Amino acid sequence: MAKIKTLFIIVVAVFGLACSTQAQNLDNLVLKSFEHMKKQEWSDAQVLLEKAAGIVQNRKGHQVAIIHYNKGYCELRLSKVANAEKKQHYAELANTSFTTCQRFPSNIFYAKSFYYQALANMQSGQYESALNAFNQFLKNRNPARDSYDKGLLNLYKATCHFKLVAQQAE
DSSP: OHHHHHHHHHHHHHHHHHHHHHHHHHHHHHHHHHHHTTTTTTTHHHHHHHHHHTTTOOOOSHHHHHHHHHHHHHHHHHHHHHHHHHHHHHOOOOOOOOHHHTTTTSSSTTTHHHHHHHHHHTTTOHHHHHHHHHHHHHOOOOOOOOOOOOOHHHHHHHHHHHHHOOOOHH
């Protein structure tokens, strides 16, 4: 019986250490990614956040939302500087990341994720989806926290409408 208790304690300790190491690794990945983001090293930050997303893939909550929001932001930035082939790829990755962030409506990035998702949709030519995401941003935003340039947002929406009309005319 004593051997079973000892074995149980060892298993619990090893499991606890593994969880602690994984949490520390996650914290390091996120902190390093933020350092890269401050330097506008979007590719390096995105790689680290992709690893962090892999660690939290089966979890729920704010931590998952924050990782995916920042990952999506990096992917959106990469889509703006990439060649045509990679532009679409990064825009789609950003769209997916922001959608994952939106699964957790109580997170502070919830509304802003719609704004950036709209920009990713514009990058990939999905103008109807972009308009819907802009409208979701306006509907869900917290005026005290989620600031935006009204003129720029209206310009983006007008661009989407223009592109949709042009697509229908073809």
